[in-house]
Amino acid sequence: MTMTAPDPLRDPQAFLLHLYRVAVQRAQPLHSMAQHLPPPPKGRTVVLGAGKAGASMAQALEALWPQDAPLSGLVVTRYGHIPPRPEGLAQRLEVVEAAHPVPDAAGLAAAERILALTRGLTEDDLVLCLISGGGSALLTLPAEGITLEEKQRINRALLESGAAIGEMNCVRKHLSRIKGGRLAAACAPARVVTLTISDVPGDDPSVIASGPTVPDASTCADALDILARYHIDIPAAVHAALQAGALETPKPGDVRFAGHAVHMIATPQQSLQAAADAARAAGVAAYILSDEMEGESREVGKVHAALARAVARHGQPFARPCVILSGGETTVTV
Template identity: 55%
Template structure:
């Protein structure tokens, strides 16, 4: 308790260690096939998953996975391609084609191991119909700015893609496909992680169109024309080409939060997990967390001090301006405003992949004195929040958390210590 931030960082590190894919892959390692073993994958943790699989697999192995720039890992038999995230680029388009080529022409004796983690949606651009890469990029930018939950974003993405929504697995038919997934999705729906390249769902293009309208998205004409046509219909989960496939969640937010709670208890602090599936506007979620923290600080309810509150999930940010930051730093800035002047509350919010939004930080720290420190630096916390400029806020007072790429991705991590 002499160093609250050290405790918060220790719980974050414990959460990340628990999301290491090695143990989960080892538990779900498929049997060697009679024929070839092909590895495909996409996501911010896919390169580390590929390295883990290589260390465990006995026998011939080949394939290709795509990850974010700077998130690669050394592999001997599996090729690693790096591409852009969160906005797709031409390298991602090449990677999508390479993954589809890798699974074509296989037989029933062959095995495809799909290594899927969060971030794969942006890393696998594969525009359908007359849609261009530039138009798919425009869709992604509109999705990120809309404030829509990840389920809505990925429903739209699936219906304008030639690889998402189970299409990669269908291309592998008649080979058996085993999907090993590090989930960054609230509720751990495997069909939503990376927009489900190997897992189909029942979502319809009518739902995709409804999400476009609900969140006021303005999408390119070619995209809207495609969504309105039968060509955008997705694969059904009972498509015969997907029969016999298996899907395993090898790491998730739930397991990581339990590990963080165990670390806090090891250090003598009781911990309470609020939820591993929180969604909603980051600044609104912050107000709820702040209200609970203040209630504990002032009245020792619903938990008694000292206690560590933990939560996960995936919040969203509706862009109102062009500042720097991500959903975790935006959460923290709104949280700091809501606990301004309250002693004994310390908070950390970060993305478990090590990158929050567009900058180089995983997240940041905040406490009851954050707003005052910003004021001392000549900055207005409310103006920074209004400008979606949380990174600038925390950078100016030295309160960013910088970890570098962690090699996994189970989404948001929030830890709030009430002393």
């Protein structure tokens, strides 16, 4: 779909909104998924998914997968994030809703059902995993010895601590029975193909949604260090299990990941580039600072504002008119 840009000088607010829509459009899974889909397998094709883009990804897969090839599975997304179904598109995948960013009982039930769907898979089967941001909260299955209520408390504490997304997800992986590669490990001996939309700096698939389908290089000791750094309490039995390494995640080199594939179908950089291209097509210079911005939100905001003022007042470091774009994941310490 081609979008016409408003005049950037007559209506700059509408022009910026146009650039935002272009960036979002670039990330829509229907436009980028087809090239990464494998052929149907000899056996079953099972779809497992979690994330705020889960329903959109599921609809894209339903539209792109051969209509004569079997397709079944379960995807969990955030409340209110199921888009209208295109007319004539048959529903072959079940999509359920749960809470984000703090998990709830619906997310727990969905994670239990998703893990159950891995039972009985064979080497002739294919598992397509649709993973996007938000999956850490939506795919919640606490480790042994942790209740849902305790997981919710720890999750809130992490969200309010100012911890970076990688730090939060390191803890989440080690306190889970499904994240940190455990979902893919449970699929063995079936082949797993992960289609993911990145929402994290660096596009590391082991960080996106706490990496349920990829090996995890972090350790129980790393998780303990993060919990201590941000003064987050956990049950004594869980602390002891982490110290003993009993909650360790599957590591790189684990044979259960042999033959698996991960495809990044949309990234922040791609969306930033689409917005920059749209700005330049309208005759406005565009500069992408980075797609890996991190730090305290109020401080990053001040830097952005100072840069914009410098351009407006002095024409430095860029000449006006221009747009300055960036992406990443800033944090807020409550």
